Amino acid sequence: MLKVDGLTKKFGELVAVNSLNFEVKEGQIYGIAGPNGAGKSTVYNLITGNYRYEGRIEFDGQDITGLPPYRIAKKGIARTFQVPEIFPSLNVQETIRVGSRFGARGGLDKKHSDEVLNFVGLEEERLQHAGLLNLLGKKKLMVGAALATKPKILMLDEPMAGSNAGEIADLMDLIKKINQQLGITVIIIEHFMKVLTELTETLLIIESGRMICCDRPEIVTSDPRVIESYLGDSYAEDK
Ligand SMILES: Nc1ncnc2c1ncn2[C@@H]1O[C@H](COP(=O)(O)OP(=O)(O)OP(=O)(O)O)[C@@H](O)[C@H]1O
Ligand SMILES: [Mg+2]
Structure with missing residues (x-):
């Protein structure tokens, strides 16, 4: 449904998103995680047409590369922001x-x-x-x-940030309902691994704009590269 090919965004010298490829299938809940500054929110800003970039984005079988935000919204892509706006x-x-x-x-x-x-x-x-x-x-x-x-696809940017356990459970139920009852494909950027492992079918980990790995969450969270670069040894010990 959403196919990203060679996506690259430079802010001056900084390569915020670096040759990223991924594909979100219709009906999925797809997760994106990675350290602060990895380029996660920038990926959303590129998909929604907020900046110029290199690479190609396809949505619903159509090339949407370089379209302005209002045309992308009309195609059925919606997002939320890290800080409620x-x-x-x-x-x-x-x-x-x-x-x-x-x-x-x-x-x-x-x-x-x-x-x-x-x-x-x-x-x-x-x-x-x-x-x-x-x-x-x-x-x-x-x-x-x-x-x-x-929307046909809803992109959530750290929806759980600042929430307590009860609120997280509440928001997780809402996300499941959006996906299952409304049939909307969901992408979720999140730091809480438990949320991602419970909700998502596929999990993409990025660091410094590059893909570290992309697979089912249980495979991703036991990948040594992900533990080393993002989750830390304490996560592996707690599991
Ligand atoms: N408009 C901009 N101009 C210059 N640099 C930017 C801009 N937007 C983002 N960056 C830089 O690009 C990098 C990626 O930022 P981004 O916000 O995408 O990270 P993130 O993975 O969403 O991080 P976080 O988990 O903290 O939200 C960071 O180094 C950030 O400072
Ligand atoms: Mg962000």
Whole structure:
């Protein structure tokens, strides 16, 4: 469904993403992990058309290389951000409707927006100002606004960051529901290995913009290269 070929991004001297190849199959939950500064968020920024880059990106059988962000959103690619980005002056319902209008496969769809609001569990907060939600609420709202664009693929950037165990369980359930009930393909960047091993079918590890390994999570987490470069010896001992 999403095929990345020779993806390379340089910021001046720094090669943030270096000849990266990977393929996400339709219906998968696909994980991406790696140390801070590995280039994970940059990969999302390239897929969504925020920067120029070298290489080729194919989505749904079409070459989307170099398309601007609004055209990529209309093709069915949505994302969330590492730090929740919301409009604090809008209420929850309005925020989700903005998402619906932006994705615009058919324009603002109020009925679908209301369904999304219920789906992410924010029906009681419908008229509350987005800026007053707690962190979990803001995250659910950001996912809701992304879902309102009617995506075929949803790319989540560290959705669990700053969450406690209960919130993590809650968000994991939501991600599973998005994948299983809505049939949306999901890519998730995450640092919590337990989350990745439970949710994902395939896990890509990158370091300094390059692929270290890519396989089923149980194979990836016992790969000596991954333990050495990312997980650390204590992870291997705890397992
Ligand atoms: N717009 C930019 N201009 C210059 N350098 C950038 C820019 N965006 C990212 N970088 C650099 O590219 C490298 C990769 O950054 P990126 O944010 O993709 O890492 P990451 O894997 O998402 O890290 P983290 O786990 O901390 O979120 C870093 O060295 C970062 O400083
Ligand atoms: Mg990042």
